[in-house]
Amino acid sequence: MWIGVVSLFPDMFDALTQQGVVGRAVEKQRIALEFWNPRDYATDRHRSVDDRPYGGGPGMLMKVDTLRAAIFAARERAQQATGLVPTVIYLSPQGRKLDQQGVQALASAGPLVVVAGRYEGIDERVVESDIDEEWSIGDYVLSGGELPAMVLIDAAARLIPGVLGHQDSAVEDSFNDGLLDCPHYTRPEIIDGRQVPDVLLSGNHAAIKRWRLKQSLGRTWQRRPDLLEGRPLDAEQRKLLNEFIEEHAL
Ligand SMILES: NC(=O)c1ccc(NC2CCCC2)nc1
Numbered sequence: 164m165w166i167g168v169v170s171l172f173p174d175m176f177d178a179l180t181q182q183g184v185v186g187r188a189v190e191k192q193r194i195a196l197e198f199w200n201p202r203d204y205a206t207d208r209h210r211s212v213d214d215r216p217y218g219g220g221p222g223m224l225m226k227v228d229t230l231r232a233a234i235f236a237a238r239e240r241a242q243q244a245t246g247l248v249p250t251v252i253y254l255s256p257q258g259r260k261l262d263q264q265g266v267q268a269l270a271s272a273g274p275l276v277v278v279a280g281r282y283e284g285i286d287e288r289v290v291e292s293d294i295d296e297e298w299s300i301g302d303y304v305l306s307g308g309e310l311p312a313m314v315l316i317d318a319a320a321r322l323i324p325g326v327l328g329h330q331d332s333a334v335e336d337s338f339n340d341g342l343l344d345c346p347h348y349t350r351p352e353i354i355d356g357r358q359v360p361d362v363l364l365s366g367n368h369a370a371i372k373r374w375r376l377k378q379s380l381g382r383t384w385q386r387r388p389d390l391l392e393g394r395p396l397d398a399e400q401r402k403l404l405n406e407f408i409e410e411h412a413l
Pocket residue numbers: 254255256280281282283284285298299300301302303304305306307308311
C-alpha cells in the first residue's frame with residue numbers, strides 16, 4: 164500500500180514508522196510511506212507556511228501556494244510509484260466519521276495522499292479542488308491533523324495482507340465482523356482471586372470459539388446495541404445472544 168503524507172511535522176510520524184506493526188510493514192515494504200512538507204516549497208525569506216484569514220478572526224490558515232505545491236508533488240509521486248491516481252484525504256472534524264468499514268474502504272482504495280492540517284485549517288477552495296475525501300476520527304478538535312492521520316494509517320495498515328504477523332488476528336479483531344471484542348486472559352490463572360473462565364482452560368477449541376462469539380455478541384448488546392441494529396444475526400448467533408441475555412437478565 165502506498166501512502167503519501169503532507170505535513171508540516173513529518174517527524175511526528177516516527178511514532179508510526181519506527182516501531183510496531185506499521186514500522187515492520189514499512190521495513191518489509193508492505194507499506195510505502197513518503198512525506199511532503201509544505202515548508203519545503205516556501206520561497207519567501209521567512210519560509211512562511213501560514214497566512215491570514217480573509218474576514219479576520221483568530222488564528223491563521225495554511226498558506227495556499229505551499230500547501231498545494233506539496234499536495235501536487237505527493238499526487239505526482241503516487242502516480243509515478245503506483246500507476247494509479249491517489250485518493251487525497253483531509254482530516255478534520257467536518258469529515259465523515261471514521262469507522263472500521265471506512266478503514267476497510269480506505270485500505271483497498273489504492274494509493275492515498277493524506278493531508279494533515281495545522282493552524283485553523285485550510286482554504287475551502289483547496290478542499291473543493293484538491294481534496295477528494297474529508298474524514299474525521301471523532302467529534303473533537305485537535306491542534307493538527309497528524310495524529311488523526313496516524314490513526315487512519317495504523318488502522319488501514321493492519322488490514323494489508325502480511326502486515327500482521329498472525330493474519331487471523333486482523334480478521335478476528337473486534338469490529339472486523341462488526342462486533343465488540345470478547346474478553347481476553349493470560350497468565351496468571353488467578354489475579355486477586357479472579358479466575359480465568361474454565362472454557363478457556365479446557366482445550367476444547369469449538370467450545371472456546373463459541374464462548375468468544377457469545378461474549379462478543381453479549382458485550383455488543385450490552386455496550387453498543389447500535390452496532391447490532393445494522394447487523395443481521397444468523398441462527399447460531401441469535402441463539403448465543405439469547406443465552407447471554409438470559410444469563411445476564413437483571
Ligand atoms: N477529529 C478529527 O479527526 C480532527 C482532525 C483534525 C483536527 N485539527 C486540524 C484540522 C485543521 C487544523 C487542525 N482536529 C480534529
